[in-house]
Amino acid sequence: MKVLRDTWLVFGRYWGLFIHNPVWVVIGVVQPLLYLLLFAPLLSSIAKTPGFPSGGAYNVFVPGLLVQLGMFGAAGVGFSLIAELRMGVIERLRVTPVSRVSLLLGRALRDILSIVVQSLILIVLALPFGLSINPIGVVVVLALIALIGLLTASIAYAAALWLRSEDSYAPLIFTSSLPILLLSGVLLPLGLAPQWLRSIAALNPLSYAVDAARAVFLGHLGNPSVVKGVALMAVLSILAVILGARAFGRAVA
Amino acid sequence: MEGNAIETRGLRRVFKTRNRVVEAVAGVDMTVPKGEIFGFLGPNGAGKTTTLRMLATLLPPSGGTAMVAGCDLLKQPGQVRERIGYVGQAGGSDREIMGRTELVFQGRLYGMSLAAAKKRAADLIAMLELEVCADRKVATYSGGQKRRLDIGLGLVHDPQLLFLDEPTTGLDPQSRARVWDEVRRMHDRGTTVFLTTHYLDEADALCDRIAIIDHGKIVAVGSPEELKREVAGDLVTLSVVGNLPAAFDLLKGQPFVREATTEEGMVRLYVDRGEVAMPAILRLLDSAGLQLVTIGLQRPSLDDVFLRKTGRSLRETAA
Ligand SMILES: Nc1ncnc2c1ncn2[C@@H]1O[C@H](COP(=O)(O)OP(=O)(O)O)[C@@H](O)[C@H]1O
Ligand SMILES: [Mg+2]
Numbered sequence: 001m002k003v004l005r006d007t008w009l010v011f012g013r014y015w016g017l018f019i020h021n022p023v024w025v026v027i028g029v030v031q032p033l034l035y036l037l038l039f040a041p042l043l044s045s046i047a048k049t050p051g052f053p054s055g056g057a058y059n060v061f062v063p064g065l066l067v068q069l070g071m072f073g074a075a076g077v078g079f080s081l082i083a084e085l086r087m088g089v090i091e092r093l094r095v096t097p098v099s100r101v102s103l104l105l106g107r108a109l110r111d112i113l114s115i116v117v118q119s120l121i122l123i124v125l126a127l128p129f130g131l132s133i134n135p136i137g138v139v140v141v142l143a144l145i146a147l148i149g150l151l152t153a154s155i156a157y158a159a160a161l162w163l164r165s166e167d168s169y170a171p172l173i174f175t176s177s178l179p180i181l182l183l184s185g186v187l188l189p190l191g192l193a194p195q196w197l198r199s200i201a202a203l204n205p206l207s208y209a210v211d212a213a214r215a216v217f218l219g220h221l222g223n224p225s226v227v228k229g230v231a232l233m234a235v236l237s238i239l240a241v242i243l244g245a246r247a248f249g250r251a252v253a
Numbered sequence: 254m255e256g257n258a259i260e261t262r263g264l265r266r267v268f269k270t271r272n273r274v275v276e277a278v279a280g281v282d283m284t285v286p287k288g289e290i291f292g293f294l295g296p297n298g299a300g301k302t303t304t305l306r307m308l309a310t311l312l313p314p315s316g317g318t319a320m321v322a323g324c325d326l327l328k329q330p331g332q333v334r335e336r337i338g339y340v341g342q343a344g345g346s347d348r349e350i351m352g353r354t355e356l357v358f359q360g361r362l363y364g365m366s367l368a369a370a371k372k373r374a375a376d377l378i379a380m381l382e383l384e385v386c387a388d389r390k391v392a393t394y395s396g397g398q399k400r401r402l403d404i405g406l407g408l409v410h411d412p413q414l415l416f417l418d419e420p421t422t423g424l425d426p427q428s429r430a431r432v433w434d435e436v437r438r439m440h441d442r443g444t445t446v447f448l449t450t451h452y453l454d455e456a457d458a459l460c461d462r463i464a465i466i467d468h469g470k471i472v473a474v475g476s477p478e479e480l481k482r483e484v485a486g487d488l489v490t491l492s493v494v495g496n497l498p499a500a501f502d503l504l505k506g507q508p509f510v511r512e513a514t515t516e517e518g519m520v521r522l523y524v525d526r527g528e529v530a531m532p533a534i535l536r537l538l539d540s541a542g543l544q545l546v547t548i549g550l551q552r553p554s555l556d557d558v559f560l561r562k563t564g565r566s567l568r569e570t571a572a
Contacts, residue, residue, distance in 0.1 A: 009361050017349055088343030092406060095309050095339040096362040097331060250313070 006099040010106020018110055028114055032122035035065050040129065055218040058131040063213035064186040066119050066141060067206065070148035073115040075177045077153050078160030078169050085164055100249040104241060108153040115149040116142050137216045140226065147233035148209055154240035158247040184210045208232050258414045258445035259285040259308060263317035266303050277303040279469035285447060290440050292460030293449040296567060300469040301449035302342055305416050309339040322414045338407035342418040345403050348392040352383055352402045356409060363410040377405040381435065397428030404435060415439060417448040421455060433459050453555045453567060465562055472562040481553045484561045486511050487527030489534065490519050491548040500543050504534060527552060
């Protein structure tokens with residue numbers, strides 16, 4: 001099918017660009033490492049505070065880290081797109097018969113793949129610290145992170161195509177992703193938060209993803225929050241892909 | 254119509270920005286027959302890029318209709334895309350990728366198999382003389398090499414109609430000449446080339462026909478020769494030994510002379526075609542026994558045309 005072929009071609013181009021730039025690859029691997037080595041040790045003592053979920057510090061913390069990786073890993077992807085707009089690359093691609101959805105999906109797939117690989121590295125590195133998870137859980141969590149990556153990347157690309165300049169893209173991305181992240185219970189469980197903060201967080205789709213990831217890591221694969229989190233991310237991703245593909249279809253550069 | 258590469262009627266584009274509305278293209282009617290090198294000549298901001306982007310399916314028109322490469326621009330954008338090539342003002346190649354990789358990828362987007370795309374890339378690299386740099390990152394290319402690669406990207410699928418937006422802006426004279434050669438070769442192969450420029454000499458030397466565009470409107474269309482002739486005609490200046498009034502009286506009544514004056518001991522004649530008028534003038538003076546001292550032919554430039562049509566000189570307005 002044309003969309004699949006085109007998506008594969010576009011993915012190949014951007015994956016090639018990514019893999020030929022050793023800086024990105026190194027950053028991709030070092031980032032999760034830094035979190036584990038420099039941040040996680042703080043947790044062991046916090047885990048003893050009342051209200052902290054049982055299951056061990058790492059099983060509570062790593063899911064949040066993964067969600068954060070999914071989101072922050074994809075929020076900045078618009079920068080390279082803006083550079084391409086300036087070089088005329090996007091116009092050149094839009095004038096070919098290539099599918100508009102593929103222009104988005106091919107790129108997003110590249111972003112997702114790099115996020116999934118980083119997530120795997122993070123999970124494996126956390127095992128010696130006491131993280132426990134079963135293989136099915138790993139698959140479910142990676143699927144969830146991939147959806148978060150797709151959702152975020154699609155929105156990021158749409159925003160980049162509309163704003164067309166780093167000067168307006170950067171503030172938008174950073175001022176919007178930080179509250180979303182803080183209000184999702186990524187860093188510490190919202191069980192520790194006061195009621196008003198929890199009420200706001202309930203409006204944040206990402207908090208359901210965090211709940212789902214945590215449930216998986218605590219071994220509650222059958223928990224309704226898992227289905228809820230994955231389904232919500234899937235629906236939002238589809239909407240974001242439609243939005244992003246439309247942006248590619250009508251980009252004015 | 255079958256014979257035309259482009260036909261537009263009332264093509265318009267309005268941009269709404271926060272504080273004002275710009276009519277970048279204000280109703281363009283034009284016809285470009287197949288096989289022509291057609292030039293869009295106008296100063297910066299005239300609406301050249303906007304028109305091109307509409308014709309290349311990149312920008313929806315605010316009004317009007319257009320047939321491009323035999324297809325309806327509004328109803329069949331997909332078919333238009335398959336038949337046209339477009340090289341934007343900014344180029345289109347990524348600095349971080351190798352030229353060959355870009356060409357192969359571009360071919361694949363047009364549905365070629367990997368083998369066919371590689372073959373086509375190799376052919377284009379040879380044709381555009383990019384062998385020395387094809388396997389390096391575009392960031393390392395000279396301006397001329399980069400422009401030739403960008404043109405190559407527009408030619409991958411051998412389009413019947415190629416749009417080139419300011420193909421020589423910013424190039425050194427040698428690279429410009431190289432691009433001109435390339436355009437002429439495409440023309441020889443039967444490709445219709447639609448290019449924009451704000452260089453008078455480029456429009457003059459390269460284009461079969463040009464349209465002068467200003468403030469989103471076409472103010473004149475024709476071959477460079479026609480346009481220049483229509484505006485002013487060629488100017489012949491001459492002086493004779495002795496009897497200047499006799500020479501003036503003899504020449505001013507000739508059918509090929511549009512206008513005649515005497516000034517500072519010279520006769521000035523505006524004629525339709527200088528190359529035809531000159532021998533005739535020589536014969537007339539000779540048979541009247543008048544001896545010529547000097548004679549000169551001055552042809553009007555496209556800038557004279559631009560000046561006449563817009564009230565401004567393109568040399569002044571061009572940035
Ligand atoms: N995306 C846009 N948004 C707002 N105004 C635009 C846009 N693109 C072009 N314009 C305006 O339209 C006019 C024509 O621009 P353009 O077609 O680029 O001219 P040219 O290519 O002849 O230099 C200019 O006044 C320009 O500022
Ligand atoms: Mg322009």
